[in-house]
Amino acid sequence: MKKILLTGGGTAGHVTPNLALIPGLKEMGYEIRYIGSHNGIEKKLIEKEGLFYYGISSGKLRRYFDRKNFTDPFRVLKGYSDAKRVMREYQPDILFSKGGFVSVPVVLAAKKYKIPVIIHESDMTPGLANKLAIPHAVKVCHTFPETASHLPREKAVLTGSPIRRELLAGSREAGLALCGFEEEKPVILIIGGSQGSVIVNETVRKILPALLEKYQLIHLCGKGNLDPALEGRRGYCQFEYATDSLKELFAITDIVISRAGSNAICEFLALKKPSILIPLSAKASRGDQILNAESFRRQGFSEVILQEDLTGRSLMDMIQKIFADRGVYLEAMEQNPVRDGVETILDLIRTYSK
Template identity: 55%
Template sequence: MKRILLTGGGSTGHVAVNLALIPHLKRNNWEIHYIGSHNGIERELIEPLEDVQYYPISTGKLRRYFDVNNFKDPFKVIKGIGQAYRILRKVKPDIVFSKGGFVSVPVMLASKLNRTPSITHESDMSPGLANKISMPFASKICVTFPETLKHLPEDKGVLLGSIVREELHEGTRRKGLHFCDFTETKPVILVMGGSQGAKHVNETIRKLAPKLTQKYQIVHLCGKGKVDDSMNIRGYRQFEYVKEELPDILAMTDLVVTRAGSNSIYEFLDLEIPMILIPLPLSQSRGDQIQNAESFEKQGFAEVIQEDDLTEEGLEDLIEKTYENRSKYRKNMQRSEQSNPLEKLYGLLEEYSRR
């Protein structure tokens, strides 16, 4: 039996590929271990899974800007490297697979120190800081966008494409409507602000809810601790996030308003759900979501509105325009040559395990 150690966390995007990969590994009888943080969303999503051993380690965020925690976090990272090293010595995996996020940095360094082969995956068009730091330690670096290859060493880059969880195709519209207490008579808008929520997006949707629910039904995944208990409108349901019910919610969704994280938007592409993308602004990110959104808009999969330009009237008009033209977006998605690359990724893991 082969043994794999997975890592990645900090956001759902840094866990989604691992969640897609785990059922595939189980079917092929791999022993699965996972290193994540103590308090990140990866622990909530991974630890309850059967036949996956979860190990929390110390982790710190490496920032490009000044913050008082910049003086503390390097010591957390050093501690995490020691913890990850000991876990790898104990588990003795045949290979390490990293989805990124700052928890992955100690793991990737520890894999190099243990001489364990490793593969990492970058979803966005330009590599994030954590993956940039980890690249020298990786055997191969898998990417989603062809443009990303120019940022990588020529002998390490592998164009993989989008990875979509198989279970997302297993939902039913009827179950989604029942879960949200919605009717068959109105279309459904899904609003997602990311695992951390999006204050301006959440506020704008809630202000629009009384008007929008005259024509649509809204299911709002607003982020941890972001539920507004004062909202009591028929046809508007809000959750911090959902797990088992997500495939059913996606099955009933006619239009999604979302951030532009690569994993999420490729899932919507695979499910042929028209999108309105509100990428994280430069003030809150390195601009990767803006690049992702521009790529999808250019390919005719989505409409884009920048957060700094977000207004109630502008979003309402864009929702109306996108819904009315939904068949156009779906036709463009059907013509897309994107495909599920799980088999390709699994082949790399097989090839490089204890190479």
């Protein structure tokens, strides 16, 4: 039996693509284990899948000054030692890395023991962790066509992002029943990211009465961000977040309003959901969401409102534009050449397993 080690952590975005690969890897007969940090979000998500999990020491790699910059290098060195022990013990045939700071010592340890490494880069430009890991990989999968210019030509493979199969299997009837929505009235899904977005939440609620005249709204507003005053409002259904029910919510959605994390927007593309993207500002991130959103706009899948331009009026105008031209966005999505990130990546794993 072939053995694969998966890694990636720090955020859910560094884990969910790995989760999307697991059913296919099992069908291919691979034994699967995961290596991540001791207490990161990846530990909870992976153990929920029933996989064997190795926890290692990890330290964050920063481009800015922080007191932890003096101690975290020692955590990274300890993580490298931990990862080498895992490689000796498990002896995987291949390592698949989704990135995040925990992945760097794991990739280096795999290289030391001549274990082939495949990396996936979700964003338009590689983050620091993947920049450090790319020289040691046999192939680098990427989501956006533009990313190829930032990668070694002989390693770059345009795969798109692996999409969880269950998201494609939602029931429209179940979604309508869950939200108590009408069959005919259009539905907008608002997603503010895993923690929610205060500015998106406030802007949507500011124009809620006007929106409800023409649309029904599903609002995933983040932990602690429910508005009790809006409970039971006809045509408005709010959740802190959705996990098992997300596929049903997507099944009844006509358009999405969202941040621009790469995994999320690739799910919208796979599900053929036109979107209005409100990327995190460059002040709050390295600017990757802005680049992601602009790529989707250029490809005709989405429209973009920069956070500093977000108002009730700009959002309402963009919603009307998306609905008026919805067929144009759907046609662009249908013509997208990147079809199945999961199958392409599984083929690479099969090819490069030693």
